[in-house]
Amino acid sequence: xxxxxxxxxxxxTVAIPITGAVLCPLAARISRFAPMVLSVIAxxxxxxxxxxxxxxxxxxxxxxxxxxxxxxxxxxxxGISFAxxxxxxxxxxxxxxxxxxxxxxxxxxxxxxxxxELGGYSCLFLLLCAALIGSGLTGDLFNLFVWFEVAALASxxxxxxxxxxxxxxxxAFKILVLxxxxxxxxxxxxxxxxxxxxxxxxxxxxRSLANRTPAVALVALGLLVGGFATxxxxxxxxxxxxxxxxxxxxxxxxxFSGLMVNLGIVAIARIVFEVFxxxxxxxxxxxxxxxxLVSALGGALFALVQDDLKRLLAYDTISQMGVLLVGLSxxxxxxxxxxxxxxxxxxxxxxxxxLCAGSIxxxxxxxxxxxxxxxxxxxxxxxxxxxxxVASISGIPPFNGYVSLGLIHDALRSSGQFLPFAVMLIxxxxxxAALGRAAWQAFVAHPSNEExxxxxxxxxxxxxxxxALALGCLAFGIFPTFALSHFAAPAASALLHPGDYGRAxxxxxxxxxxxxxxxxxxxxxxxVAVASTILLAIPCAMLAVSKGHTTMAVRRRIQDGSVNDYxxxxxxxxxxxxxxxxx
Amino acid sequence: xIVVNYLAAVSLFSMGLYAVLTKRNLLKIVMxxxxxxxxxxxxxxxxxxxxxxxxxVLLNPPHxxxxxxxxxxxxxxxxxxxxxxxxxxIGVAVTGVFLAVAVRLVQHYRTLDADKVRxxxx
Numbered sequence: 001x002x003x004x005x006x007x008x009x010x011x012x013t014v015a016i017p018i019t020g021a022v023l024c025p026l027a028a029r030i031s032r033f034a035p036m037v038l039s040v041i042a043x044x045x046x047x048x049x050x051x052x053x054x055x056x057x058x059x060x061x062x063x064x065x066x067x068x069x070x071x072x073x074x075x076x077x078x079g080i081s082f083a084x085x086x087x088x089x090x091x092x093x094x095x096x097x098x099x100x101x102x103x104x105x106x107x108x109x110x111x112x113x114x115x116x117e118l119g120g121y122s123c124l125f126l127l128l129c130a131a132l133i134g135s136g137l138t139g140d141l142f143n144l145f146v147w148f149e150v151a152a153l154a155s156x157x158x159x160x161x162x163x164x165x166x167x168x169x170x171x172a173f174k175i176l177v178l179x180x181x182x183x184x185x186x187x188x189x190x191x192x193x194x195x196x197x198x199x200x201x202x203x204x205x206x207r208s209l210a211n212r213t214p215a216v217a218l219v220a221l222g223l224l225v226g227g228f229a230t231x232x233x234x235x236x237x238x239x240x241x242x243x244x245x246x247x248x249x250x251x252x253x254x255x256f257s258g259l260m261v262n263l264g265i266v267a268i269a270r271i272v273f274e275v276f277x278x279x280x281x282x283x284x285x286x287x288x289x290x291x292x293l294v295s296a297l298g299g300a301l302f303a304l305v306q307d308d309l310k311r312l313l314a315y316d317t318i319s320q321m322g323v324l325l326v327g328l329s330x331x332x333x334x335x336x337x338x339x340x341x342x343x344x345x346x347x348x349x350x351x352x353x354x355l356c357a358g359s360i361x362x363x364x365x366x367x368x369x370x371x372x373x374x375x376x377x378x379x380x381x382x383x384x385x386x387x388x389x390v391a392s393i394s395g396i397p398p399f400n401g402y403v404s405l406g407l408i409h410d411a412l413r414s415s416g417q418f419l420p421f422a423v424m425l426i427x428x429x430x431x432x433a434a435l436g437r438a439a440w441q442a443f444v445a446h447p448s449n450e451e452x453x454x455x456x457x458x459x460x461x462x463x464x465x466x467x468a469l470a471l472g473c474l475a476f477g478i479f480p481t482f483a484l485s486h487f488a489a490p491a492a493s494a495l496l497h498p499g500d501y502g503r504a505x506x507x508x509x510x511x512x513x514x515x516x517x518x519x520x521x522x523x524x525x526x527x528v529a530v531a532s533t534i535l536l537a538i539p540c541a542m543l544a545v546s547k548g549h550t551t552m553a554v555r556r557r558i559q560d561g562s563v564n565d566y567x568x569x570x571x572x573x574x575x576x577x578x579x580x581x582x583x
Numbered sequence: 584x585i586v587v588n589y590l591a592a593v594s595l596f597s598m599g600l601y602a603v604l605t606k607r608n609l610l611k612i613v614m615x616x617x618x619x620x621x622x623x624x625x626x627x628x629x630x631x632x633x634x635x636x637x638x639x640v641l642l643n644p645p646h647x648x649x650x651x652x653x654x655x656x657x658x659x660x661x662x663x664x665x666x667x668x669x670x671x672x673i674g675v676a677v678t679g680v681f682l683a684v685a686v687r688l689v690q691h692y693r694t695l696d697a698d699k700v701r702x703x704x705x
Contacts, residue, residue: 173700176684191627560704562701
């Protein structure tokens with residue numbers, strides 16, 4: 001298809017899921033499975049459109065479209081632009097296809113619910129996916145805020161989906177408070193940027209900030225990064241994340257963790273790299289590095305001693321978001337390529353692990369690791385899927401985490417940042433220990449004295465979803481060169497050439513130079529690092545099993561469940577960022 | 584005089600934030616967030632103001648003004664007003680969800696105290 005046609009199809013990738021979302025509750029009147037089928041069709045057709053754009057975008061073109069053809073006049077944009085660059089398109093693609101897979105899984109796990117519930121569920125699910133695709137593709141700051149809000153509204157309702165569970169309501173209240181404060185920050189940030197540059201289009205803002213960054217714009221940058229970091233669950237903005245993941249249904253946790261939190265990272269990268277070009281000596285990359293390291297280590301440590309499986313995975317999400325931020329904050333081509341690789345990897349393996357956790361709840365009713373044990377004998381295929389997820393997250397070859405973590409580690413080593421590198425390795429050891437302990441306690445260890453219920457076996461939809469995700473983890477680990485040169489390197493290139501992205505948005509299309517990023521799969525340094533982290537993770541996991549419960553008092557003091565305290569963590573984090581950035 | 588608006592916006596924002604950070608009553612937290620929200624609207628509308636400007640309507644300009652003069656900048660900035668309109672719509676939806684969740688919480692726990700709703704910790 002021609003470039004002009006493809007560009008004008010861009011809004012359709014969001015319009016189709018939104019239309020589907022509106023139709024879902026109506027379709028539920030026909031049959032209770034109709035809304036689920038409809039949402040799979042909507043997401044797959046949106047995904048098919050994105051696939052049509054992929055060859056052009058990944059070969060270095062930027063497709064751009066102004067809504068209603070309100071094109072910019074002498075580089076002043078009034079219309080809202082949608083622009084597909086490789087960074088945003090990767091996120092949109094993985095959202096469309098992973099979303100469809102998660103709905104398929106939901107059909108198996110929650111298929112017994114009534115038509116009203118299933119209609120509402122698929123409506124919210126599609127809205128959230130549409131918002132994520134939109135936030136990946138939009139080229140307009142205020143539009144990004146609107147997609148953030150759409151995603152937030154859908155996520156509130158999905159968190160509280162099991163209304164009869166008190167913990168779901170508690171979690172919903174916390175996510176509401178924290179995300180609402182974040183949305184004020186983003187709203188004010190967008191307004192301040194408009195006030196200081198007179199622009200909302202990313203291309204136009206980039207152009208007017210290219211020569212000079214006024215202090216007001218730096219305050220706005222702090223507000224925007226803080227707001228989106230809340231969505232991404234970065235420490236200290238993370239208070240809502242473990243609660244929301246624990247309370248939501250399995251596939252919703254997978255959607256939150258695999259896709260929704262990435263919205264924050266995608267937006268931060270877009271704002272920091274493509275709008276505020278980093279060459280003006282402000283400290284945002286150093287700040288992101290600190291936030292990333294604290295999240296990577298803190299999340300992993302909290303994950304290590306959790307007893308609730310989904311809460312453990314949620315804390316690990318905080319850790320992985322920290323890893324992504326560290327990759328971004330290196331600012332080098334291999335770090336950015338590693339981050340964009342890890343974004344896809346994390347979506348695959350974290351969705352896989354949350355679906356495994358959801359299947360365990362569905363089949364046995366157990367949520368705590370101490371209640372499980374010996375599940376491998378009963379459900380060998382589930383154990384296999386879980387182990388694939390754990391190996392991917394731990395960065396063990398031949399699974400996908402090895403490549404993305406290797407790239408990020410390379411970037412840290414080659415730019416001489418050895419302290420961050422050491423912290424990353426420790427976080428890696430703790431992550432491996434946390435997930436390894438979970439796999440051991442759930443699947444291998446002797447079952448606790450009381451017999452677990454056995455409701456039923458894996459259903460077909462679950463098997464399809466788990467197999468597809470496990471194969472995805474394997475594929476991105478086995479073909480790193482292909483994935484790197486076709487997906488990750490173009491995305492990194494888009495982030496590294498902000499001027500080109502900005503020009504392309506304003507000119508309704510343009511090109512971004514190619515970037516070569518190489519990864520040495522058999523690099524002895526990386527292999528030795530993996531082997532030694534495995535060796536160190538084993539005693540760490542054993543220590544967590546024997547002494548984990550003693551940390552309860554400390555954990556309950558830090559993560560004390562009080563919404564006021566979480567809000568004050570958020571606000572103090574935001575204030576520190578503003579002071580550091582605008583000084 | 585516009586400075587008064589900014590001061591009012593800042594004090595409203597601080598009052599709202601104070602409520603969110605210190606009040607344990609669920610409804611007071613929601614009210615605090617609403618205050619913060621309103622203060623952002625006041626701030627944005629004040630940003631949009633220009634001295635001696637009129638409303639951003641170009642059709643039928645007021646007496647003594649021409650549409651082209653208005654288009655050149657003698658109007659309040661309509662983009663920021665648009666921001667507020669969009670945000671008000673979103674804010675109403677969010678407050679609705681907030682109150683629905685608060686009502687359900689009260690039905691379950693028989694209390695409005697956020698400190699008694701702390702099962703998820705650690």
